[in-house]
Amino acid sequence: MKRAERLHALSETLRRSGARGVSAERLARDFEVSVRTVKRDLDALEASGLPIWSRPGPGGGYGLATSASLPPVSLSPGQAVALMAAVSAASDAPFADLATAGIRKIMDVLDPRTRARADELAHRVWVDAPPFSSRVIRSALEEAMAEQRVIRLRYISRGGITTTREVEPVLFASTSDQWYLVGWCRLRDAMRWFTVSRIERASVTKTACSGHTVDEAGTPPENARPVHGREA
Template sequence: MKRTERLHAMSEMLRRGGARGYTAERLAREFSVSTRTVKRDLAALANSGAAVWSRPGPGGGFGLVAGNTLAPVTLSPSQATALLAAVAAAPDAPYSDQAATGVQTILDVLDPITRERAVELAGRVWVNAVRGPTRAVQSALEEGMAAQRVLRVRYRSAAGARTVRDVEPVLFASTDGQWYLVAWCRLRDAIRWFAVTRIERASVTAQPCAGHTVREVGDPPEHARPAHGRS
């Protein structure tokens, strides 16, 4: 888990912990880091404006000041269930972990009756989604896209041939149930579509992308649209 993801997840855990809070040791176990790293992360959260409190001594710990949370949200049980179902059905989608955390944040601030009905209704929606790439690969692809940094990937073609390439991420695309990383391939000197399930390794380099745009990808597949839903 990248540090930015860990900081966000830690703030959500502290928020849900309420007045009882958590010890540094408990947080360290949860995120598989040292207590020293936890304390650095807590300091970073405080410096970013989060209202982190600490309580020394036996029974002490860390938490977030009450009220330092998302404002109340109004959703119907069906709307909340739709969010839960969409996230559960697409664990291979880009930023799916963050989406799951975001949906949980929304559920936490719903009124109790709506939340209870949404959870009950979601129990009537079953999904059997197969995970795609490993978390390490997915995290690298997400980071490279967001930061617009060159990615070094080991890619397996449909025929089974493996190559190591430096690619400049342009967009993620889903078509026919398959996710692709659409990127400028420095090996081929052209835009290429890489099936995410065939990316075996990925790392983010320090090199910035050269600025290739979505327009260079060409016409999107029929009925394709950006995730924000705007035309």
């Protein structure tokens, strides 16, 4: 059994074991590997986000937390490739790196047959991905948005003028093939749209945002919608 297949089977065994759990020794016998290999596999599953608990001593073992009682991830090959294509085509989008890591986790827990079919189909989908913006700048923008902290920008205007701004991030927006950071500019004392590709430097401060809302950002671009994936 290949390791990817064993990890999938191992997660299902833990799920079926319920509250009683199962010992590493029992898992090693069932999968015909060493206890050391089982523990290494359990570490890998936990690192991928699976909430594994362990109970030491006689009668102890491993199991899944109650929050993991949902059924395994079940995607068709087409759905898996759709996720990969969407992220690949928007590699400059905020949180794109995290999305890529998330897709890898999903692929790791798919059943081997579905994963193989998705991999084959993925080779039949090509995208002309946009160039990556600075990873350092993107990380700072993502952190400031997620933590709602003021970010200090070195920004080059369309006319080539460079200024330093402190901005309270409100939202990311994509329109006309450009990504923008929309936020309250403390220098201008107004809401502004900053083209991400014109941000030369960015650093997150320790200052919390004062609470400006999305409604203050003005009229959204035509056909704009949040990325939560639900119908309005």
